Amino acid sequence: MSSLKAIIFDLDGTLVDSARDLRDAVNVLLAEEGLRQIDLDEVKSMIGDGAAKLVERAVSATGGDLSRLLELVARFLPIYEANAARHTEAYPGVVETLSSLRGLGLPLAVVTNKPYTATIDILEALGLRAYFDAVVGGDTLPERKPHPAPILAALKHLGVAPEAALMVGDNYHDVRAARAAGVRAFAVTYGYSHKPHAELGADRLINTMSELLPIVANAAAV
Incomplete structure (x- = not known):
């Protein structure tokens, strides 16, 4: 990368x-x-x-x-x-990876099709909100993934060009939105994909969030 x-x-x-x-x-x-x-x-x-x-x-x-x-x-x-975070939990390795990425000085964002209010509630309940400089929900803009607008809005907020960014998701709409925005795309293999992971068209598949850190650490050092 x-x-x-x-x-x-x-x-x-x-x-x-x-x-x-x-x-x-x-x-x-x-x-x-x-x-x-x-x-x-x-x-x-x-x-x-x-x-x-x-x-x-x-x-x-x-x-x-x-x-x-x-x-x-x-x-x-x-x-x-009313109960968006009752049973919801972060996947293994997520908290540690986000903390390490922030330690590298990388700005982070969440772009989801989930309504903004529920998104913020979940991030706050799980102690994840502070890791993110931008949060774009499914009702933040008129468009949502796979349209590129939410990704581009997050990047504008971060002040980062698409070619210098990476989207990490689990489904076809994440990869399609990233492609349309000119952003690289990784896909995790543990999420809720509606297609076989090999058919998502991602640049790379990762089996756990922890696998992301060494890849990103090398890229961020370039």
């Missing part, structure tokens, strides 16, 4: 495992609608494209009324945000 000046991270499936809290919130909504509950594997296959898409996928999978989607999303958000 050539010189690296900043790193952008996805949240769900990359920095944190939020599937249990998302499942619980979705199941509260489904129960209110008289629909069946979904399990953890089902919800993992639905995560990644924002709250509205998660609700749409869950309601569709359980035979609900999609004509009321906007209403259902509006009901889901406060249910989820």
Whole structure:
């Protein structure tokens, strides 16, 4: 890797495992609608494209009324945000890696399709907020990943050019957004990918967040 000046991270499936809290919130909504509950594997296959898409996928999978989607999303958000960090936890190696990256002097950002309020709540609850100079949520801009705008907004805030940045995510929309923004892309193999990892088109796959540090330390020293 050539010189690296900043790193952008996805949240769900990359920095944190939020599937249990998302499942619980979705199941509260489904129960209110008289629909069946979904399990953890089902919800993992639905995560990644924002709250509205998660609700749409869950309601569709359980035979609900999609004509009321906007209403259902509006009901889901406060249910989820009230307990967004109850079971959510950082993946192994995340805290140590973020701390070391900051020690290298690298500015860091989170760009996620999760609503901004829930994102901040989770980062603060897990003690991660202080590591990030910029946070862009799924409702911060009119666009969200795979559109490049959220990544470009984070980079503008950091004052870093796209070619000097790296995006680390777990799903196709992370890689597509990075490519569209002119940013390099790594993908973790432990998240909620909707495609085989080898088909994501990432520059590199990493199996744990801890694998990122030696790669980045070498690049940052260039």
